[in-house]
Amino acid sequence: MTRNLYTCLLYLLLPFTPLKLLWRGRKQPEYLAHWRERYGFYHLAVQQPVIWLHCVSVGETRAAEPLVKALLGQYPQHQLLLTHTTPTGRATSEQLFGTRVTRVYLPYDVPFAVNRFLKYFSPSIGILMETELWFNLIAGCQQRNIPLVLANARLSEKSALGYQKLGKVLTEGLQSLSKIGAQTEADAGRLKQLGAQEINITGNIKFDVAPQKEAYDLAKQLRTQLGVNLGAGRPVFLAGSTRDGEEALIIEAVRQANIPHLLSIIVPRHPQRFDEVAELLRKSNLAFLRRSNLSQTNCEAKDLNSVSYLLGDSMGEMFTYYATCDAAFIGGSLLPFGGQNLIEACSMGKPVLIGPHTFNFEEAAQMAVIAGAACRVQNVTELAQTLQSLFNQDEQRQAMGEASLQFSERNRGATEKTLNLIKAYI
Structure with a gap:
């Protein structure tokens, strides 16, 4: 699969995304809030250089807690932006970090929405948690010279077999990442087999998550x-x-x-x-x-x-x-x-x-x-x-x-x- 074909398929699915949000909103009304952000429309003030961290949902957000706190402490002159895909991920971010971070939804991976997101926030660096591979987003960062790191990366054998079917678009995406921090040697090995190059073994950040004091x-x-x-x-x-x-x-x-x-x-x-x-x-x-x-x-x-x-x-x-x-x-x-x-x-x-x-x-x-x-x-x-x-x-x-x-x-x-x-x- 080429990225052009990948993009065409996403554009075919795009008209159905409002229906998906409405359907999910029946059980979880939070899906109907901030829906414009999913298409790249934002209205937040950007007053400092942005460090951007993408955490899909609850698990990734909780896993990122030690990294978020370390970034807040080490780079106080930057604005930390967390992006999510699910309302529960966004709610978890609010519980854990409150107003210390900015949070929005990551847009759908179509070029016009991705370009709006990257232009609006112009992050100094992007960090994707675990196995979040969105190929137009990766390409957009590369075109704008925005470093993009895949952190705490894990890839099961089952997921690797699925990704393997994507062919060229996957290989190009992995090779366009600035760095990959893999959880284990096994994860690194599977990523290398799929074409990844810049890989370090960093371990699993989830081991650094400390229980809340209360x-x-x-x-x-x-x-x-x-x-x-x-x-x-x-x-x-x-x-x-x-x-x-x-x-x-x-x-x-x-x-x-x-x-x-x-x-x-x-x-x-x-x-x-x-x-x-x-x-x-x-x-x-x-x-x-x-x-x-x-x-x-x-x-x-x-x-x-x-x-x-x-x-x-x-x-x-x-x-x-x-x-x-x-x-x-x-x-x-x-x-x-x-x-x-x-x-x-x-x-x-x-x-x-x-x-x-x-x-x-x-x-x-x-x-x-x-x-x-x-x-x-x-x-x-x-x-x-x-x-x-x-x-x-x-x-x-x-x-x-x-x-x-x-x-x-x-x-x-x-x-x-x-x-x-x-x-x-x-």
Whole structure:
């Protein structure tokens, strides 16, 4: 595929983008806000040289937190611009950084919109997080002599096979990047096979993400609220970042495990699914509370002895949920979604359980298993058996928690390496 053909295909799809935004806006009205930005129209003041960092959604934005804070500290004379693709990514940016950064949507990858974006902000440098390859955007930066770095880059075998089909447009795009900071040797190898040249191994910035200061206090408060009239030591199991279809499997695993007084917390990956999961719990005749409704008044009004599930329907509280639990399952891995980030759970010193499908985070998952920080289960039955084992054996659970902390600490330092990679261009 050439870039001209790629661009023609995008122009054919462009008339349908308003319909896509309207459709998504039915469940998530935030998609209807700031829609002009997706076509390259902006109205923000640009008063300083711009460092531009692209973070697609929640995961990339959270992963970028150490890098954003380092850039803010090291380059106070610059304006830091974060671009996003999803409303949840934008909301996460607001939660984490407030007014310290400027945030907009990245435009669709058609030349007129890309050119408007680059002309309006004229960034000193662009930094793309993980695997965001938009070929007209890359070409536009090259034409304007804007350095463009792919940071914290990861590329699974499955994604590499998909990208390989793009042929020439992919090779040209990769070779037009100023630098690539790959998470692992395996990621670097796959990128080289696709034509990338300027590659350094920088590690995974997600290991440098620190929990919010208030996470432990909020977790203590949450455990106190949920422990009213339940006695000390109620076991807490967390299923975090679950994907469509996994919640029913989690419920079945918990049923099979049959752990006395177990409190299970389910936190869906996508906020638009909160109501759907609540309905599943309701139809399953399971007594549950929603985090968004949990208050001291609610606690007094309900018999918490009968509550066995908490639905985590809040944003920006994953560290709080991890601090609250005694063991955590990482969603997206029981069904073939590729898995979600397990590093946050490890950094909180929790035993981690993962399913068989972790191709999005394969190396980190394998390293965690080898380190004794994580345990891989193949199905619902194995998940139930592992939960029984963990909650019946305190020493095993504590050993896994300590291994998680050590695993997390050993792999820090990617932020500094990434800063060294990009500082020559600022």
